[in-house]
Amino acid sequence: MKIRSVLLLALATLAACSRPNPNPASLIFINGKVWTGTDSSSFVQAVAIRGDTIMATGTTAEIAALTGDSTRIVDLQGRLLIPGFNDAHIHFLGGSIGLTEVDLTGQNTIANVVKTIKRFAAENPDKKWITGRGWQYTMFEGGLPTKEILDSAISDRPVFIRAYDGHSAWANSAALKAANITPATRFPGFGEIVKSQGKLTGVFKEDAMDVVSNVIPPLSTEEKLNALRKGIQLATSYGITSLTNCSGSPEELQLYRQLLDRGELPIRVAATFSVDDKTTFQQIERYTQIKDSVGRNNRLTSAGVKFMLDGVIESHTAGMLMPYSNLVPGEPSPTGNLSMPVERYRELVREFDKRGFMIYTHAIGDRAVREALNAYEYAGNDNGTAGKTRHRIEHIETVSPDDLPRFADLGVLPSMEPIHAEPGTVSVWADGVGKDRLPWSFAWASMLKANAHLVYSSDWPACVALNPIRGLHTAVTRRTIDGLPEGGWVPEQRIPITDALIAYTQGGAWSSFEENKKGRIATGQLADVIVLSQDLFSIDPMKTHETQVLMTVIGGQVIFEKADPQP
Ligand SMILES: [Zn+2]
Incomplete structure (x- = not known):
């Protein structure tokens, strides 16, 4: 099977050499299992990309015939190629900043949480505040943590860590002091400063989290751009080719714009504005203008x-x-x-x-x-x-x-x-x-x-x-x-x-009304494709989590590639 494919490729390349292809592909994938995205049986062997779009799909022989002198050929060796992931709801700036903070994701004992926070604080002696996220409700008796646990990890610097879902946060005594919060402090809005028998527990729910987060020194633009660069790197390594940022402001949009202008935005971003009952008519008009000007x-x-x-x-x-x-x-x-x-x-x-x-x-x-x-x-x-x-x-x-x-x-x-x-x-x-x-x-x-x-x-x-x-x-x-x-x-x-x-x-x-542009592997669609380490369609579903992304292509450009995708 493999020998036959190689032979076909050799013949096609020979044909291309003797009669130069006037419209060669820039990148082709052959000998694979290409899921075109329509249903559970829509597979082809190969795909050709020219510039930023899909040029053709077909058999390895058909696609190999589109090769030119400068075409990069990737032999998939039977691997699965699918359209890139579109992460339609993400909080990209917050997540990216989180990559520069303490991360409690996956920690399921209090001892490990304390150890992780201590280690992070020791590795980041210059950070005036220890911030982060990722704790799970299930770890604590009654579903919520206490400030005493955090105090046992860090007592000389303020600590403020959000829950994994971002809807609650956990502060130590130094953070409560920095934000001037006492047991008498009331929060009238949507949320709660949680108290137990009249004492502060260090837990804040929903908008009450702002009482503390508002006193944390803000990051500079350059720090935010750096965080976004880290986020983009991580997202593309997971095969994400498009994302919708489901919170944000005109200021955050400007960050993406700066990256785009510097040629540092390989991923496709749809930016969204957060609105609430305080949103004014002037803001609605401003957002409309921005929407129309970004186009x-x-x-x-x-x-x-x-x-x-x-x-x-x-x-x-x-x-x-x-x-x-x-x-x-x-x-x-x-x-x-x-x-x-x-x-x-x-x-x-x-x-x-x-x-x-x-x-x-x-x-x-x-x-x-x-x-x-x-x-x-x-x-x-x-x-x-x-x-x-x-x-x-x-x-x-x-x-x-x-x-x-x-x-x-x-x-x-x-x-x-x-x-x-x-x-x-x-x-x-x-x-x-x-x-x-x-x-x-x-x-x-x-x-x-x-x-x-x-x-x-x-x-x-x-x-x-x-x-x-x-x-x-x-x-x-x-x-x-x-x-x-x-x-x-x-x-x-x-x-x-x-x-x-x-x-x-x-x-x-x-x-996003872009079904004719992306989401499938078909001629004329944007060339956003990823190569996976195993065939999701034929493996035991319990092995799904073991799948790795080997290559991410966005608009025909290889944005991420595992060191050796062809073992
Ligand atoms: Zn969300």
Whole structure:
């Protein structure tokens, strides 16, 4: 088989030499298994790239015939080549800055957490504040840490570390002092300065985290650009070729712009502006101007706005239709809360919809999900945009079965993170949701069955991993990489690898109206492709997490390559 392929290649190259190819490919992949992205049986052997686009797909012989003098030929030796990953919901600046901070991801004992923080502090003696993220609720008695644990690690410098989901943070006594917080300090907004028997615990929920984070000295532009460079390097090494930054500001957009102008933005970025109930008419007008001036191009766009409509299940800040299942006596909001009045949210949605923005709404509780669907429906009817928009709801960790058909009916996209259902991190979550609602937990299969356009992403750094492969593993198994629980957690919601890949490649392209440009391997599509170490379509799904990205090509340029991709 291999000898025959090489022979074909030799013949084709010979043909190309004797009669110079007028339009040669710049890069070709041959002898592979190329998933073109349409369905579970759409495979070809080879693909040719010229400039930044896919020139042709076909058999190795057909593609080898497109070789010219300067064509780079990659022999895939049977390996899988697929469209690049499109991470449709990510917090890229925060995640990238996190690469320069303490990282508690994957730590599951208090002793290890203390050790990691101590080591980081010793390695970074010049940092005035120790900041970072990644702790898990499940590690602590009652689901929340205490300042005393942090004090035992570091007492002479302020420490402020966010939870893995970014919705709570943990401070030591020095940080509380630096922010002038006493047991008498009150926080009136969405969130909480957590106290126990009148004493500060060092834990902050939601917007109350700002009380501390506002006193942390800001990074310089150059420090931020450096962090982004690290982030881009990591993302492309995981095969991410496009991303949608699901939070941000005009200032953050400027950072991407600077990288683009310096030729340092190989990855395709869609920047989004965070908006909330305090967003003014002037800001709406400003964002509209920026959207129109950035325009639609293949590298950097800015056409989305992101709302937060509720919080998270674990801290009972997600807005539910029915009370949480693990309420403690006297809890003030048994069904959680929405983070802004519904009327104000609808009004803002209508304004952004009218101006042609793509709207992304964070809604985790089933009530918040319903209100987001309602708001999109009203806006579509009011503005005459119904059927023309692709607004999204982000996360949808719980959903009422009554609302499932509305996604397809309204053209609203469920934008979800498979890694959020990683069974190792869901015990506190599952207690809050309770057994009656559990069948619609992270309901990917139900969404597909309801004909919704599922969009996948990482939500990095608000989760365990940026690596899409880890998300795919959870999508197809609903088990940890160690195989727990046997049989899978809410296994009826796992989905086949083809659907998971479509959600992680074409999902984001569809959401940004770019399905004719990217997400598939077809003539005329942008040449964003990746080579994987194993065939996701034929391996035991439990081995999915072992898959490595060997090569990442964006716009025909090889951006990442493992030292020796051809063993
Ligand atoms: Zn997010």
